Amino acid sequence: MTVKSTVERVLDPITFEVLRRSFVYTCERMSLVLKKASFSPIIYDMVDFSNAIFSPDVELIGQTANCPVHIAAMHFSAQAALEKFPLDELEEEDVVVLNDPYNGGTHTPDVTMVMPVFYQEELLGFAVSRAHWTDVGGGMDTHVAGEGLRLPPLMLYRKGEPNKDLIDIIKNSSRTPHYVEGDIQAQMGALRAAKDELIRLADKYGIDTVRQGMREVLDYTQTMTKEAIKKIPDGVYEAGDYIESDGYSDKPIRLKVRLTVKGDRIGVDFTGSDPISMGPINSPYANTASAVYYSLKFFLNPDAPANAGMYRQIDLTIPEGTWLNPVWPAPTLGCTTATSSKITSSIWQALSKALPELIVAPTCSDANWFVASATDPKTNETHVFTDLPAGGWGGTPYSDGMHVTMDPLGNCQNLPAEIAEILYPIRYNAYEMRTDSAGAGRYRGGVGVRMEVEFIDRGELIWMESSRTLEGSPGVNGGKHSAPQRQLLKTADGQFKTIGGLADDGTWYPQMLGGVHFQPGESFVFQSTGGGGWGNPMERDPEAVAEDVRNELVSKKQAEEIYGVVLTESLELEVELTQEKRKASAAR
Template sequence: MKNIDPIRLEVLKNRFASLTEEMGAALMRTAFSPNIKERRDFSCALFDREGEMVAQAAHIPVHLGSMPLSVAAALGRADLAPGDMVLLNDPYRGGTHLPDVTLVTPVFFGEERPAFYLANRAHHADVGGMTAGSLPLSTEIFQEGLRIPPVKIVRCGKIDRELLAMVLANVRTPVEREGDLTAQIAANRTGERRLREIVEGCGLEETEGYCRALLDYGARMMEEVVAAIPDGSYAFEDLLDDDGAGLENIPVRCTVTIRGKEAVVDFSKCAPQVPGCLNAVRAITLSAVFYVFRLLAPEEVPGNAGCMRPIGVRTKPGTVADCTFPAAVAGGNVETSQRLVDVLLGALAQALPERIPAASCGSMNNLTVGGAAPGGELFAYYETVAGGAGGGPAGEGASGIQTHMTNTLNTPVEALEHAYPLRVRRYALRVGSGGPGRHRGGDGVTKEIELLAPARITLIGERRRTAPYGLQGGGPGRKGRNCLIRDGRERKLPGKCSIDVRAGDRLRVETPGGGGWGVRED
């Protein structure tokens, strides 16, 4: 398409972004689970006919950078028809980990093949598996829950009730799961209505032309970002504490090579995939790279597939950054993703010392609790607990915040206590946990929860053995700590564990602070 009007381009960029934001609002308001309704653990995006991401809402980074592979898996179905929706969560077919359930809707405009795809991904609080919450200390993916290849959950506008029944039969909380799945369906239908309004106003040819222009615009802007980084190769290495299955100090390595307007990010020297659940599929590594380079770009740069054109990503199959079937992956999405970001930022800090902050807390501090409420009804609760952001050139790190690859909110105390047999005894900043420096790291938090019924708790956290690093002379943030309090006695827990607890027991999670930046001037 010729004669791209820059004003029209900006208008359509904003309309596409608003479309995805409205999808998210519909999903949040109609979902059943606190994890989606309150914590907003979901993402929405629009894709063109080739499966390239055109627009995204400002949702969860680890979702958005990996979702194109889910759409690609849906594109692989040759039998798509108007009114269909494809459901999947298989990490080895475009997913990340099993609780992240993706719904893809093809949108037709009188042609044999779809002109667009709408997709949303939501983290379900349980999809089966060996422990409630579906984030177990697994050693193979079969232990982690129901694995769904790309299948039609909606056919010609009608939900496949037999398929839905099969899914619900394999989860601990079927009513909540059905509510969240139907909320995902409603979100995509909302997006389709808005997309049809755009196409009716502009015409299909013009709409697609401006989509291509937006992708080209994103690529040009990212080329400028890359060109502003000094040419050279920059390497950095950090460690994952352990894999939850006995292997400790797992190296995560990154080398960034800049040549003019092109960058190559190489994770091929990361540790081999591990027996435990901290393996990441390649989609997660792509997400980390997309996220970090998007941070370097001006705010007005659209977050679309064009941004990745100047950036090559190298991984080696069989490593923690590109694991192969049937490796366990439950923690790779939430923990290894954070360390991939840490090492990529650490490498870029050598090239851009006055732009890159110190390490943030480096963990999503995952907590799942499952059991039976006093009335006998099964429950499964999941959340991530905030930590401290790294201090940076512009100032101190934020305290008590979800950092990097997660962009969720906390579960409000009132919502948590209403929905589950739990009581929050303490929720406060962990004062002094941020690293020292000219600009201090942000503080983590302390969260203490009392169990009102017997349950099983699973923790998957990092930075309990290795501290978040400081930069430019700043000190590290404090490491995290977990403990169980029973009959007034504290028992220290490892960063990754799964334990049975009694009514009256208390779990205390103390999350890491961010690293400090710069030498303090006293």
């Protein structure tokens, strides 16, 4: 949809579009450089990074489609860097690094590098690169100091020359020092790629025209966002969600959200959410704000250029002292992967009351991030690896949800089994779709995955966060919950022990894990959930249910009990019995 801007435009349409696309291309080139040059599998294979450029006023101008949860938080990083190092102190190719959750960061593994870009001694903008480093020390703790090295804004490069003492400190604080220097250089390469592209634009069009392009693309997105909000009925829409445990308590940690739509503005208010948590799920303001923005982006003209123009129409109320806006020293390790996904789920559930015909059911609502160590039996060397077993997305008004897809918080990928087995002393024995894991509905959710990783020698689960272990992801418009997630230890002789989630006997084990040890031949098994269902399952096309059973996405038992679809032994549709089952269900 094309929306006429309400602001005065100086640039002709062709120049505007060339600059708009160039801002995006600049970030795409940053990501290409980072992915090809990095040393860590979590960066080059799992794509757990983001790159962006910002205007001289530190407003997001362009980004790549990497981790949405990073993007809107990165301007807090750039602002923190400028507070420590004012612009009049910065020079060409100075680079500030930081990851402190209470000073521009979100959680400690996400390390941000900020570089000003000058053109003929005038500030043209900022290049910012954030990447998830494999390890910065630490693990699960009740104090942020236990979560690894925390870097306030520090000068990592001065005039393009590295601060070797600081790099040595970083390497000395990591279990994987062999990755650190290469990843730093890769992020530096991404920043220089942005610098090259922005200077090329200024050479061609002049710095004033490039700056004007930045202003106009922000205004354009703002205008498109205004028009999208106007299509949402005015009103107040409330919802909530929760994480079952913070790892130290069996008490759920809840959030409440109130969306207030009035004209062309949306207010997002988290008043009433639980206080700061003892465990590592607290979400710094930057992370919570970022989660709100990307959650709403899905329904506020997703075709609009992705920049800070959208943020101008959203008013945030995030009370300090809650787990969605904590204060030091609350731990935050799971904020990007667990908490942000619950913010998305709650916002989507609230929007389902305003836009029932357009809303998508909640996803698996977690990244299911884990970090583990594995000992090499030949060298006795300890390796650290990480993975993100994905789940399903929710059903939509038009189709079933996607299978085994990363939550909206990130466009990350799982660690390829072939790469993992080459680099680490582990073996991937299974990575398969999980039957009956999706929420039932007229359009069912996508299914989750069953993953099994065997340790060749000793191993330890250093950290694992998950959720949805009690009732799965909720459906909308009459759709059903997905199946709960579960984590198990499989012994060398094939016995299973539940270590997270609901055991077969009904016992529930907290899903935040750390310090779980594995002996040679034992395996870590993760059963992820699917997405919630959309609409009444009894309205689903019976033949679609039969096809799901044939594809082992739905069991024959669930087809009959939840969908009212009866199949013969050969999995053919029993039409008359199916009609009787559905009529009986409707009568109830």
